[in-house]
Amino acid sequence: MTDDSNEVDLPLKAIARRGAISSTTSFESTDGMFNIEKDSRLVKLFNKAVENNLLFTHLDENERIQVFNVMSCRSYSPDEIIIDQNNEQEYFYIIEEGEVDVYADDQLIASFGEYSSFGELALIQNTSRFMTIKAKTNVKLWTLLGETYRKILMDITMNKRKVYDEFLIRVPILQTLNEVERFIIADSLESVQYEDGDIVVKQGELGDDFFLIVEGNCIVYQKACEYSEGVEIDTLGPGDYFGEIALLCNRARVATLVAQGVLRCVKINRERFERVLGPIREILQRNISRYNSIISLEQLHIIIDKEKEDC
Numbered sequence: 001m002t003d004d005s006n007e008v009d010l011p012l013k014a015i016a017r018r019g020a021i022s023s024t025t026s027f028e029s030t031d032g033m034f035n036i037e038k039d040s041r042l043v044k045l046f047n048k049a050v051e052n053n054l055l056f057t058h059l060d061e062n063e064r065i066q067v068f069n070v071m072s073c074r075s076y077s078p079d080e081i082i083i084d085q086n087n088e089q090e091y092f093y094i095i096e097e098g099e100v101d102v103y104a105d106d107q108l109i110a111s112f113g114e115y116s117s118f119g120e121l122a123l124i125q126n127t128s129r130f131m132t133i134k135a136k137t138n139v140k141l142w143t144l145l146g147e148t149y150r151k152i153l154m155d156i157t158m159n160k161r162k163v164y165d166e167f168l169i170r171v172p173i174l175q176t177l178n179e180v181e182r183f184i185i186a187d188s189l190e191s192v193q194y195e196d197g198d199i200v201v202k203q204g205e206l207g208d209d210f211f212l213i214v215e216g217n218c219i220v221y222q223k224a225c226e227y228s229e230g231v232e233i234d235t236l237g238p239g240d241y242f243g244e245i246a247l248l249c250n251r252a253r254v255a256t257l258v259a260q261g262v263l264r265c266v267k268i269n270r271e272r273f274e275r276v277l278g279p280i281r282e283i284l285q286r287n288i289s290r291y292n293s294i295i296s297l298e299q300l301h302i303i304i305d306k307e308k309e310d311c
């Protein structure tokens, strides 16, 4: 095995680009490797390799990059053992070049090729993998120690809670929540940024996200019917929210929101919305009637109230 030393010689750089709210922490991985900022080609390769991996889908781009940056590169020749069954360290692997064979008690159980990832069990638990992995060809792969991944995840979570809590505590709609409820929301937030004129949500389209504005403003436009002109009906700013109607009422967006200058938001997807915003669902529903809307939102209320009765 050869450690690709050019990787280690690179200067230590910041591990994550700053998002709307992001936390950057430096880590020294437990296998002695430092953070090495990965170039865009590698980030693309890693993203592709983990695209169907559940353990990465809940991380946003910044968080994934923090994990990628502690991955170490190793090269192997054909037939070289990459890991043997009795090795106590647990790794997750991404193959950049070549192919590997996986054996359990000398039985070939799987083969993996370029851009594939394997060993994700190592990321969630601390048990022996009972697998021997052998290079089939010349192989270049990237490894992540399970322990390092778990530490990063813990640090990301703690940082995110701390950073977001300072924001969430000032959001009017969340005033009734306690600290634990705010932490649950913080864990689910993803930061997004829009440039001046960007359409964030569009009337008539289906949507899956609920937004809180961190910084900047957006203008709310609405049209009375499909063919009429959009009319400016409101402006939203820091601490305001939008996008709840599509999620609460399971219907298309009732307004178009356009960024005015740089707009920084955090968003929660549909799947998490129900779970984390349950405690303020009723307030959100009640507030819909306060909108200065040019289309009737009464109908929506009838639907919501009916749903409540049915429950």
Ligand SMILES: Nc1ncnc2c1ncn2[C@@H]1O[C@@H]2COP(=O)(O)O[C@H]2[C@H]1O
Pocket (backbone or CB within 6 Å): 201, 207, 220, 233, 234, 241, 242, 243, 244, 245, 246, 247, 252, 253, 254, 255, 256, 257, 291, 292, 293, 294
């Ligand atoms: N006056 C308004 N009328 C309707 N929706 C509004 C208004 N002001 C802000 N909005 C938000 O615009 C959002 C557009 O997407 P949704 O329909 O999901 O949810 C809507 C509300 O959150």
